Amino acid sequence: MEKQQILAKLQKAVEEMENDLAEEAANEAVAAGINPQEAISEGLAKGMQTLSQLFDDGDVFVPQLLLAAEAFEAAVDIITAAMSAEEKSQASQGKVLIHTVQGDIHDIGKNIVKTMLAASGFEIIDLGRDVAVEEVVKQAIEHKVDIIAGSALMTTTMPAQRDIISVLKEEGVRDQFKVMYGGAPVSQEWIEKIGADAYGETATEAIAKAIALMAEKRGA
């Protein structure tokens, strides 16, 4: 099969949320010797972009988005199976530490962003929910992540986002990380007020912001 056809098939598998088709196309890509990074960026990622656009327009909703991400991940597993950890890391868009802030237990939104980030080539460390402020900072330093991403779903837990920034400053490591936040009550104003780096209104916006932050970080 032609390379272009395989790439198109990878894209279609994600757009149509078909796990089996994604795995089939991934195996074909491996057999045809297509560069893994190309298979992801020119095939799977394009499909994900279509889905993100449809999600933004309201044409698809959370379940469809997650199904597409599943298909994406299934294909990525096959395509990258032969790659070494180092190669995988080089191919990574960046390393993101994601969590739901201290005091908050709602994490579906965070999980969607996580899935979308992974589907966009980011390496993810997920600390789960109700994660202590100090723990977030400790893990960020330990794993040398590029981006700290956190969500707060209640007005009562938003202050934890500010506290993370304060602790980063106290530890003198603020400039080592880009910090981005989201969650229903969070806004651009809040982000500016507490001195974080970016705000994602929706999951797709979060991905775009993460990519922009990485460009900034790697450019700097």
Added chain:
Amino acid sequence: MSCQVVFQPSGRRGMIESGSTLLEVARELGIDIESPCSGTKNCGKCKVKIEEGYYEKLGLTSHISHVSPLTESEKIALQPEEVRANYRLACCTQIKGDLLVFVPEESRSTQQIVLETGKDRLLQVNPAVHKYFVKMIPASMDDHRGDFDRLKASLLAQYTHLNQELSIDYTVLLSLPKTVRQGKWSVTATLWKNQVIIALEPGLVEAAYGVAIDVGTTTVAAYLCDLLTGKVLQQDSMMNPQIRYGEDVLSRITYGMNNDNGLAIMHQTVIEGINTLVSRLSEASGINVEQVADMVLVFNSAMHHIALNIDPSYMGRAPFAPAIRASLDIKARDLGIRIAPGGNIHCLPVEAGFVGPDNVAVLIAEEPHKQEKRMLIIDIGTNGEIDFGNKERLLSTSCATGPALEGAQIKFGMRAAPGAIETVLLDPVSLEPRFKVIGEANWYHPSQTIKAKGICGSGIIDIIAEMFKSGIIDTSGKFNMQLSSPRIRRDAHNKPEYVLVWAEETSIGSDITVTQGDVRAIQLAKAALYVGAKILMQKWGTNQVDSVTLAGAFGSYINKESALVIGLFPDCDLAKVVAVGNAAGDGAKLALLDADKRTDAQAVADIIQFVETAVEPDFQTQFIQALNFPHSNDTFPHIQHILDKIPTIKP
């Protein structure tokens, strides 16, 4: 610099330090502006218009330059023509000079319709306070006992069931010598739990009164009861005056966290509200507030803490621990509540962080813990509370439905107030709607006086169900843009919407639409509720619901069939789905009139098992499955005949 700010149409004004936002100032001046997001700049509902010009009568010059520049949030929330007409969001706009501000009708928080009558319930009249008439032996040179000793001896001699450790409230003691002599040694003592004299009146007085109050996040409902007959003499309600500090419990907790004295201010505000209600009720019944001898309060956990002036901050975040769970008896005077000064305020117990005394009140009213049948009880308010079980086992949870089901987060959502669309039907062929607005008895007709202003909770459930039934949206919530109807179109941002009312038939001058975003908001809210119920059922060990009880005002107005069609709760025979109105208020009345109900309340609060559904391992999977209409996997045999008629979308 201080600036003069005048709000229209109320005409309220104040001298304000520059730098405050219009929303803050409006709250201070007591002007209720819609702010469902509580000033977090998310909802875009607090639109106000900055008037320009010199206003001689007011002695001020108002100009758009007298406010801070347009913010990003406003650029998103406001239409370009609104910006040109000097509309701003009150939460974003800081005052920089003298201003005349107009609050448009759509931004005003309007009086809500409150359901005050629950269903008829049997009750036993056995209040916590009783009146006892005694003739005392007058003081004499041969009898040197004190007046209290004399009163106590007479009471115990005449009424042998009284507690031997009889005591007297300090405030009653203050007037005791005078009262007994005024009554010529014949007095009527009011006893709390047959143990404490909490009031004393000269002569024979039979009448005894109590007040039960349900302090809701949005509404405070109060009932004046005759403690002898068990009759409700008067009932009254008001908007919770704390609403100006935030529409939901979280924003109130946040207000307390972010403002010095925030808690004290909110506490004071609600106590004043309670006092106003008690005095209105008393006046209407021709009695004195001091004649009210007993009170029962129910509320959600956050309102409980704030009303009692207890810091609610820690309840607003995981692990959501309340300061206390047990029921409380507090002297009225300690809370500043004006009834008999020695009177007692009984607060029903808290179940867990987000399941409060109001849910306990629902339980003592509905008594699922005494039934064979497995009852699902859903109290939909700003926060949803769910109970499931029977006498074998009872479970409860709270779920973050968000305010969408009550009309917030919906583009044209509003409270249940005059002008709100409350019922909708769609013609399955023409896709044309018929609707009713609150304040008009009949289906909308162009000649009617009250025009549509927005859509309230019951109207939203209806329209979503009707759109699903007619194929305008599919099971995943997606619009079918293939249908040909001028009402199905794309908005300025290319997102699908359905025009429910054309602009000329409204009082707001623009089309009232149901957007794709609205459909998504309802999906999220209903999925939260559905999963809450489902997880309780699974924990209990069944997939069978014997009956569904919808408590709260919202539950009384929604169309049960529409609710089931969208999958608001698991399948159940519609004949077994009942709306019981304000069951929390009923429970409060029961606890006022029958002291045994207070014991029952504590007992049920102790046995009920609270489940934090959001941290269940498969919560997310279940939630995703529940997003579809009515559900991805679960069947709905009781409405299958309706689902069968839904036209399938041609590919």
